[in-house]
Amino acid sequence: MKALESLYRGFRFRSRLEARWAVFMDAMGVRFEYEREAYDLDGMYYLPDFWLPEVKAHLEIKPESPTDEEEEKMRRLVAHTKRPGYICIGPPEVPDNTSSYDEGALVFIWDDDENGQRVGSDFGYQWCECPHCHRCELQFDGRADRISCNCPTSAHGDKGYNCKSERLVAAYTKSKSYRFEPSAHNL
Numbered sequence: 001m002k003a004l005e006s007l008y009r010g011f012r013f014r015s016r017l018e019a020r021w022a023v024f025m026d027a028m029g030v031r032f033e034y035e036r037e038a039y040d041l042d043g044m045y046y047l048p049d050f051w052l053p054e055v056k057a058h059l060e061i062k063p064e065s066p067t068d069e070e071e072e073k074m075r076r077l078v079a080h081t082k083r084p085g086y087i088c089i090g091p092p093e094v095p096d097n098t099s100s101y102d103e104g105a106l107v108f109i110w111d112d113d114e115n116g117q118r119v120g121s122d123f124g125y126q127w128c129e130c131p132h133c134h135r136c137e138l139q140f141d142g143r144a145d146r147i148s149c150n151c152p153t154s155a156h157g158d159k160g161y162n163c164k165s166e167r168l169v170a171a172y173t174k175s176k177s178y179r180f181e182p183s184a185h186n187l
Helices: 016-028 068-082 166-177
Strands: 006-008 009-015 039-041 045-046 050-052 057-062 084-090 105-113 116-129 136-140
Touching: 006 016, 009 016, 009 116, 016 050, 016 057, 016 116, 016 166, 045 068, 057 068, 068 084, 068 105, 068 116, 105 136, 116 166
Parallel strands: 057 084
Antiparallel strands: 006 009, 039 045, 050 057, 084 105, 105 116, 116 136
């Protein structure tokens, strides 16, 4: 099935799914730049969906689990830019949290370890909100105490799970119910 282009906030998104994530990020106050820059990664062309300037990370949106080639593109991008890259799979939805270790966003992180430079990856990243300053970021298992805002942490060490805050749930709801303008390409 061909992706349905969607207009939102003056942007022509290549898919309705990308546009829904843009609505979600707007509702949470997450600044983004859509298709900011293309990369030639050793002969592999890549145009990431979003750049998140406040956290200095790339964000890719996929309707289903990424293919090996799609993962390789993100791995190469992270190695090239030395910035994290996230792949969100499917539409913006409130996480069920029964076992978020096998769901949520896939992250690729540059690691400059003692054995040389490499890119590591992990699953289970969820959007979460700092209960103090309300900054929203992707963090492992929705652990808001790891958000880069430097606010006081909870009494739970590095946990402070907050992936279902009232504001996050409202943003998920808004992204799901948002009605997009018809694109001239879709008529």
